[in-house]
Amino acid sequence: MSSDDKLKQIVEAALLAAGRPLSLDQLQGVFAEAETPDKERLRTALETLQADYQGRGIEVSEVGSGFRVQIRSEYAPWVSRLWTERPPKYSRALLETLALIAYRQPITRGEIEDIRGVSVSTNIIKTLTEREWVRVVGHQDVPGKPALYATTKAFLDYFNMKGLGELPTLAEIRDLESINRELQLKEPNMAEPGDEPSGDDDAAESVASLDADLSQKDEIAASHSGELPLQQSESE
Structure with a gap:
């Protein structure tokens, strides 16, 4: 040899x-x-x-x-059946928050709330940090010194990416409704308590597009993580 x-x-x-x-x-x-x-x-x-x-x-x-x-990701539908426990389910609000951090990082919680038009639940930030998908990378130099959030290498690993450059541009991302039809996610989108629409149609459309792409990448992540693809529900 x-x-x-x-x-x-x-x-x-x-x-x-x-x-x-x-x-x-x-x-x-x-x-x-x-x-x-x-x-x-x-x-x-x-x-x-x-x-x-x-x-x-x-x-x-x-x-x-x-x-x-x-x-290989194409074999995920078969391999995923090895795990019989129910997968973790995440709300649309959590996925939107993660998407905004991924594309706009570093970003503060207040900036996320400005874009979404609603407050960000403390449980959402806690879940993302506990999963080690996001972390605090600094503090903005304004009164109150709000934390700046960014994604981690664990986020890249889970979604099968080498770097953030592999996130597609917004022009390449299809709308959430189309992605959901393809993935056959039949559960209705459930809002967080107090999560009312902001009336900002452009921001809502942008966030939905980011959310859609992370949903798509999560199906690929299931091929190596030992977890079933994320689904949207009212729990974090």
């Missing part, structure tokens, strides 16, 4: 054993100091492994935290 083949097999074994994304630095850490490959060799091994997986049910994917072995 050549040294390159052995390196590829070590990388494959490490990714399968980790069960989470590994960065190039973390992959280097599995080797003894005297035999540590440089990052260029590791990338070559990963590219070879990706080629080996062509035409199979699994793939090597690069996400925010590094590289991982995952099933």
Whole structure:
């Protein structure tokens, strides 16, 4: 066995054993100091492994935290049946808040409320931070010093993205109603208590578009997260 083949097999074994994304630095850490490959060799091994997986049910994917072995998204409908517990359900308000943070970051809670036209529930922010999808990255230099929120690498990992540049432009996002028909999400959208329309049609349409894209990406995330796709309900 050549040294390159052995390196590829070590990388494959490490990714399968980790069960989470590994960065190039973390992959280097599995080797003894005297035999540590440089990052260029590791990338070559990963590219070879990706080629080996062509035409199979699994793939090597690069996400925010590094590289991982995952099933291909087209097989999610079958693999998801391995988990019989009910998936977590999130309200439209939570998905809208997450979408605004993803596209407008860094952003304050007050700015989110201005765009949506309603207050943001404390439980929504708590849920997003507990899931480690968003974090506080600073404070705005205004009275009260409101926290600035941004997405995390865990957010990128969950939605199967390498970086925020993979979020499509608003022009590429279809409307929420169309996406829901495609995903056959038959549950009605439930509002948060006190979540009344703001009357700002442009803002509402923009938020619905952002919400739609995250819903679409979440179906892809189900292929490797061990969770069923998010659905909209009145609970966070």
